[in-house]
Amino acid sequence: MKKLFSWMIFAVAAIYGASYLLHRFPVTTQASPTERAEPQAAEPKPPEAADAAKAVTMVGPLADYMQGDKSSSSSSGESAKPAVAWTPHAGDIVGDSPTGTGGVILHKTFAVATTVKFLFEIPAHATNPQLRGNYRSFLKPAGDATADGDPNVEFLLMNQQQYADFARGHQADVVYFVQSSHSQQVNVGLSPTYDKPAQYCLVFRNRSSDAGKKIVQADFSVDF
Numbered sequence: 001m002k003k004l005f006s007w008m009i010f011a012v013a014a015i016y017g018a019s020y021l022l023h024r025f026p027v028t029t030q031a032s033p034t035e036r037a038e039p040q041a042a043e044p045k046p047p048e049a050a051d052a053a054k055a056v057t058m059v060g061p062l063a064d065y066m067q068g069d070k071s072s073s074s075s076s077g078e079s080a081k082p083a084v085a086w087t088p089h090a091g092d093i094v095g096d097s098p099t100g101t102g103g104v105i106l107h108k109t110f111a112v113a114t115t116v117k118f119l120f121e122i123p124a125h126a127t128n129p130q131l132r133g134n135y136r137s138f139l140k141p142a143g144d145a146t147a148d149g150d151p152n153v154e155f156l157l158m159n160q161q162q163y164a165d166f167a168r169g170h171q172a173d174v175v176y177f178v179q180s181s182h183s184q185q186v187n188v189g190l191s192p193t194y195d196k197p198a199q200y201c202l203v204f205r206n207r208s209s210d211a212g213k214k215i216v217q218a219d220f221s222v223d224f
Helices: 002-024 033-037 047-053 061-074 160-167
Strands: 103-112 115-122 130-139 153-159 176-181 183-189 198-205 214-223
Touching: 103 115, 103 198, 115 214, 130 153, 130 198, 153 160, 153 183, 160 198, 176 183, 198 214
Parallel strands: none
Antiparallel strands: 103 214, 115 198, 130 183, 130 214, 153 176, 153 198
8 A cells, every 4th residue: 555655656746847847948849841941921012013013115216116126136047038129100200391491383384285294392391281273274276265176184183103103004093183174273282291202293184085285374382
């Protein structure tokens, strides 16, 4: 009985001693390496800070120019495309208009058996050339439009290409045409000449079945 009582006293003393040591010297636990390496969660940034962190994009002519240089540098290894030559149109060539330099191109009395032609030229840069004039035709030798027979003649105005076709006997277009008359007023606007002059031709044609020539009095001038 004494032996059991001694063991109980020893056990109580041991428990009391262990409790005193734990209270006097508390045990501290060390964090594992994984726990020490884990970073703390970052605090969320306000919207103003997020907008400020975005990259600034430049716009405008300078930015376009710099972007073009970057594109050229990045494609420097590629083969360059050949440049296309620019051919100017006649209307792109500007020059002084020869205003006020027109004049008489035909002032004459002549005989027409079949066909008579008169060439004239419109200078370059004529913006609004005008052909004006008149003619009268008579029978020969009376020289009178009231004499017996047909005093009428045809009048044709042609450009250079049209007259070339006409001279070869081809059916050609004309700028102006009077089918048959012994007295006629003419007022015709011609095309602008831009950077090159243009040649025209006045043609008087006798297609009457009456024998002999016809006399024509003609007065024509051009204005620019």
